[in-house]
Amino acid sequence: MxxxxxxxxxxxxxxxxxxxxxxxxxxxxxxxxxxxxxxxxxxxxxxxxxxxxxxxxxxxxxxxxxxxxxxxxxxxxxxxxxxxxxxxxxxxxxxxxxxxxxxxxxxxxxxxxxxxxxxxxxxxxxxxxxxxxxxxxxxxxxxxxxxxxxxxxxxxxxxxxxxxxxxxxxxxxxxxxxxxxxxxxxxxxxxxxxxxxxxxxxxxxxxxxxxxxxxxxxxxxxxSALGIDHQTIKRLLPKQKETAHKGDNGKLLCVGGNRGMSGLIRLCASAAIRCGAGLTAAFTYKNSLLSLQTACPEVMSDSLDLEELYQSDNVFTRRIRWADALIFGPGFGDDDWAFKSYKVLSQQYKPKVVDADGLNILATLSYQGETDFVQDEQRIITPHPGEAARLLGVTTKEIERDRYAATRQLHERYGGVIVLKGAGTLIYDGSRMYVCLAGNPGMASGGMGDVLCGVIGALLAKGIPIALAARLGVVIHSHAADLNTQELGERGLLASDVVATLRKAMQ
The missing domain is CATH 3.40.50.10260 (YjeF N-terminal domain)
Incomplete structure (x- = not known):
């Protein structure tokens, strides 16, 4: 083509x-x-x-x-x-x-x-x-x-x-x-x-x-829309300064990894540091902390108890103030810990990415009428069709029947930037619709969305505007998967394989 x-x-x-x-x-x-x-x-x-x-x-x-x-x-x-x-x-x-x-x-x-x-x-x-x-x-x-x-x-x-x-x-x-x-x-x-x-x-x-x-x-x-592929990376990704230090590349906070789901926040944080976030911190459920610290020594990791979330000033709130951008949702779960963490993080006026269980919490709060948590122009949400269906109160089949219309409806209801994942991922910022032409069927496996969150979050931490960070992140993520499958084939592609090729995709 x-x-x-x-x-x-x-x-x-x-x-x-x-x-x-x-x-x-x-x-x-x-x-x-x-x-x-x-x-x-x-x-x-x-x-x-x-x-x-x-x-x-x-x-x-x-x-x-x-x-x-x-x-x-x-x-x-x-x-x-x-x-x-x-x-x-x-x-x-x-x-x-x-x-x-x-x-x-x-x-x-x-x-x-x-x-x-x-x-x-x-x-x-x-x-x-x-x-x-x-x-x-x-x-x-x-x-x-x-x-x-x-x-x-x-x-x-x-x-x-x-x-x-x-x-x-x-x-x-x-x-x-x-x-x-x-x-x-x-x-x-x-x-x-x-x-x-x-x-x-x-x-x-x-x-x-x-x-x-x-x-x-x-x-x-x-x-009506613009197709984007790996050439977008070359055209739009800002160049690194020769004199850059880690502070110039932003500070990112990732929150998730509830009981039994430590791997998801690990994938998210790993993707973020591979995409050049200057400093990355992660808060996770206490039982998930050791595996995160062992797997990602470059990430400043800490655990978070439910009781601490009700305190107005603690290590968690201080880390939120420290961060330039936030990611929450990967491995969040749906218990009190997850809901309270979500509410604290949602109220921050910072660029943020919400995915996975975070989207299910958003849908619940929306239909409970908690309007303070619904609209957010500083937020990127990254639903797959099933999550999009819950956010709109429709069936997955209805989402897939017209993905363009569904993406616009999501923006109308929730604001910010919408990333509707799937074959031909759509990105909509309320002004222009973009379609990712990269990617392959091998990406249909667990953890891919958590990697995408980390990619986008790293770009936000660098100060890239949310609309540009969303489409750049989607293309980098898909291109990294394509680079991997070109060498090894589509079958058996893992989210951690994509993390390993993110550096190459960004060059």
Whole structure:
């Protein structure tokens, strides 16, 4: 994917509304755009599968099907074995799609009989998905789902045109069933739904082609979100001063690690010191202290009793005043110790990161009407979909149905900066939405969120504003995981493995 052109993400409506105006500005007809789209897919096909000789193209009745017919015409002219199957009545084709169909007929192209469908599936070297485009909003009909399922069941590479059929272009959710593509070639502007949530299981490798009008389109439409990857680290992470000392790199306090959960605060603090926090302190439950001190000698560790939390001035409150930034939640639990610690820390006017059990406490306090703890513009919260569901009082399925909307709702209710974790993590500061394009499935293991907290907290301690610290932290964390899996593979990736590659990720 050409990220120099495609970091800006758009809704399907923006692309639909802006492409004709962009084409007019560029002096290009809409049918020329369709021809360019078909050519872009064909060129990508040649690059990916140069030895393929038998191609199956499945077309719908909209413009996506027209793109498919352009592809089929080019492939047939190259004397490849092309079979085209039309889902829906070809008599319903109109406009540019009808023109593309007629061009297919001029090269003696035929619509294959559905009696040949199963044979064509078995013989195909590559399948081209041109069934539905970005206009799909309702559930895929059961009769079409049958063909999608059959395509997904065979071991044959699939290239999706613009979007895998069955995906919602704005949310990335599956509308009943969807094509599992190996590659997706998208046009004009990258649709925001291709980069997060369920889409990450269906898009495969994403390729972008602006069709020669992306500059004009960008001048017409303001992006709905911005994609960020490891290049963000290079562009935005402040450089170290040659004369820097530990005091310049900030003071961070991490609180958590209740009974039986010492490992989580250990992961958090370890990530913080690996990301350059100048001085890091940690308070934990008394039974968790020894393991933290042994594992992280660089961290100033102490234990915290419930009785001490009710004192107005003690070593804990003094350490809070000392800190430039706070992290609380990893391994917090849900007992009196956790709730009282949460309330003390929440009342501090300092940049803070709240995760894990801290989010469950926040949800409880919110629904109990304790409004003093709900809104906080100095806070970053980092929920996974299940935690987000508790914070909003909905189901996890509802969160995943539209992650963009859920992230905005979280900000409206709780303020600050929202980091909705998952495939294609979203970061929203109330002004701009960001989507992390880095990361991999190996990160779906325990402790990853605690490492992320430590990364973000270290950046906050350095004085980086919370909105920037959130997106930098997410990318550093994901890039560190990618560096590790590039060498060792995704299976078996541990949170502590990511801690070990954080230094490399930040260079």
């Amino acid at each position: 050409d990220f120099n052109l495609a970091l800006k993400l758009y809704t399907a409506e923006q692309v639909k509304n802006g492409e004709s105006a962009a084409a007019k500005m560029a002096g290009v007809s809409m049918y020329s755009l369709m021809q360019r789209a078909g050519m872009a897919v064909y060129e990508r096909f040649l690059n990916l599968y140069p030895r393929a000789r038998s191609i199956l193209v499945v077309c719908g009745t909209g413009n996506n099907g027209g793109d498919g017919y352009v592809f089929a015409t080019l492939a047939k002219q190259a004397q490849l074995n092309v079979k085209v199957f039309q889902l829906g009545d070809a008599a319903k084709l109109t406009g540019d799609a009808l023109t593309a169909y007629k061009d297919w007929q001029t090269v003696d192209g035929q619509i294959s009989s559905w009696d040949d469908w199963h044979t064509a599936l078995l013989e195909a070297d590559v399948i081209i998905d041109a069934i539905f485009g970005t206009g799909l909003n309702g559930e895929v009909r059961s009769d079409i789902c049958r063909y999608i399922e059959q395509i997904n069941q065979i071991h044959c590479p699939v290239i999706a045109i613009d979007i895998p059929s069955g995906l919602h272009a704005n949310t990335g959710s599956v509308l009943g069933d969807a094509i599992q593509a190996d590659h997706t070639v998208t046009f004009i502007g990258v649709k925001q739904g291709l980069c997060t949530g369920q889409a990450r299981d269906y898009v495969g490798e994403l390729h972008f082609c602006g069709l020669g009008v992306h500059v004009e389109f960008g001048s017409i439409e303001q992006e």
